[in-house]
Amino acid sequence: MTAAKPRREIPGTPMFDGAAARKGYALNKMCFTFNSADNRAEFVKDEAAYCRKYGLNAEQEAAIARRNVLDLIAAGGNAYYLAKFAGILGLDMQDIGAQQTGMTKEAFKAKLLEAGK
Amino acid sequence: MAKIVGGIVTSHVPAIGRAIAGGLQEDAYWKPFFDGFPPVQKWLDEVKPDVAVVIYNDHGLNFFLDKMPTFSVGAAPAYQNADEGWGIPTLPSFPGDLDLSWHLIEALVEKEFDITTCQEMLVDHAFTLPMKLLWPKAGDNWPVRTVPVCINTVQHPLPSAKRCFKLGQAIGEAVRSWDADARVVIIGTGGLSHQLDGERAGFINKEFDLQFMDSLVTDPAWSTQYSIEDLVEKTGTQGIELLMWIAARASLGSVEQVKMLHSNYHIPISNTAAGLMVFENID
Numbered sequence: 001m002t003a004a005k006p007r008r009e010i011p012g013t014p015m016f017d018g019a020a021a022r023k024g025y026a027l028n029k030m031c032f033t034f035n036s037a038d039n040r041a042e043f044v045k046d047e048a049a050y051c052r053k054y055g056l057n058a059e060q061e062a063a064i065a066r067r068n069v070l071d072l073i074a075a076g077g078n079a080y081y082l083a084k085f086a087g088i089l090g091l092d093m094q095d096i097g098a099q100q101t102g103m104t105k106e107a108f109k110a111k112l113l114e115a116g117k
Numbered sequence: 118m119a120k121i122v123g124g125i126v127t128s129h130v131p132a133i134g135r136a137i138a139g140g141l142q143e144d145a146y147w148k149p150f151f152d153g154f155p156p157v158q159k160w161l162d163e164v165k166p167d168v169a170v171v172i173y174n175d176h177g178l179n180f181f182l183d184k185m186p187t188f189s190v191g192a193a194p195a196y197q198n199a200d201e202g203w204g205i206p207t208l209p210s211f212p213g214d215l216d217l218s219w220h221l222i223e224a225l226v227e228k229e230f231d232i233t234t235c236q237e238m239l240v241d242h243a244f245t246l247p248m249k250l251l252w253p254k255a256g257d258n259w260p261v262r263t264v265p266v267c268i269n270t271v272q273h274p275l276p277s278a279k280r281c282f283k284l285g286q287a288i289g290e291a292v293r294s295w296d297a298d299a300r301v302v303i304i305g306t307g308g309l310s311h312q313l314d315g316e317r318a319g320f321i322n323k324e325f326d327l328q329f330m331d332s333l334v335t336d337p338a339w340s341t342q343y344s345i346e347d348l349v350e351k352t353g354t355q356g357i358e359l360l361m362w363i364a365a366r367a368s369l370g371s372v373e374q375v376k377m378l379h380s381n382y383h384i385p386i387s388n389t390a391a392g393l394m395v396f397e398n399i400d
Binding site for chain 1 (some may be wrong): 131132171173176177180181182183199200201202203204271272273274311313314315316318319320321323346349353354355383384385387388390
């Protein structure tokens with residue numbers, strides 16, 4: 001199987017391309033179902049069973065269990081679908097940003113404010 | 118023939134929906150953002166468009182990775198908003214304009230844009246929130262009919278800036294050749310610089326954003342010199358949504374055909390540099 005030509009690497013910047021889309025299909029499909037409140041409730045009731053239902057692999061299931069965004073991206077997750085998972089957890093985009101950059105939420109928010117100066 | 122009255126380009130961020138629902142427009146954090154809109158609302162009251170063509174990107178409400186069209190055009194009698202997973206209140210449905218939809222579809226395919234047509238289409242925050250920002254008092258009755266045009270920014274390869282510019286030009290030509298006594302406004306939503314994912318999350322590039330906004334006034338094709346990778350590097354993984362601005366601005370015509378009436382730029386709204394520009398057509 002021949003993979004597509006790799007894209008130019010931009011440090012710290014995942015490009016969701018064909019390779020990621022192939023790798024992350026099951027994970028993203030599960031997250032897509034979180035558009036529905038019933039599905040969100042079903043996930044919360046039994047996370048492992050819900051992950052199995054959508055055929056997540058071990059890496060994806062572990063990343064879901066750890067709520068680790070960088071691991072979820074490495075497992076093929078797409079930011080837009082993962083945002084729906086973050087919604088279940090009650091995390092906003094500053095929580096997500098802080099987690100990925102290893103900053104406190106306050107420091108991350110300060111960094112955003114600083115960008116406006 | 119139909120007339121393009123002008124265009125509006127603006128950012129879209131889910132958090133805006135929460136701010137509107139919570140009535141936070143005067144809150145210190147939100148005020149610099151919401152204060153950008155009254156001049157636009159006033160202009161819309163004056164030019165009174167009948168139809169809005171809304172160029173936006175879906176974030177996993179209507180499209181999933183099972184089928185991911187590069188360019189898609191709505192052809193539905195109405196467009197529903199729906200739960201995107203975050204519990205933001207949904208907005209009332211938007212009336213379509215089937216005549217313009219099908220005219221646009223015919224014209225774009227004629228010009229070799231192999232678009233996807235959608236007779237059912239859910240519209241997400243990228244479509245609904247700008248509409249609410251532009252017509253805050255609309256209630257259940259939006260004052261315009263709508264035609265959504267969606268550009269894929271979910272899965273690479275994305276269409277190039279150059280291609281999106283040409284799409285915009287083709288949309289502009291199509292609208293102007295529509296045999297209808299209608300006034301049309303073109304809306305582009307997305308950007309400006311922001312990045313939600315990866316170790317570079319929180320990336321914002323004020324210098325580039327301001328240069329880009331200036332280019333829409335002085336040299337609208339300026340950004341088409343850049344590749345998608347260049348633009349992701351300069352604006353962030355989601356900053357690439359500036360493709361909607363490029364297409365919307367291209368639809369309006371040359372530097373001589375438009376006058377920039379109003380702009381606003383504020384950092385941050387959530388993780389995003391929020392921009393807003395209004396152009397009036399003087400042709």
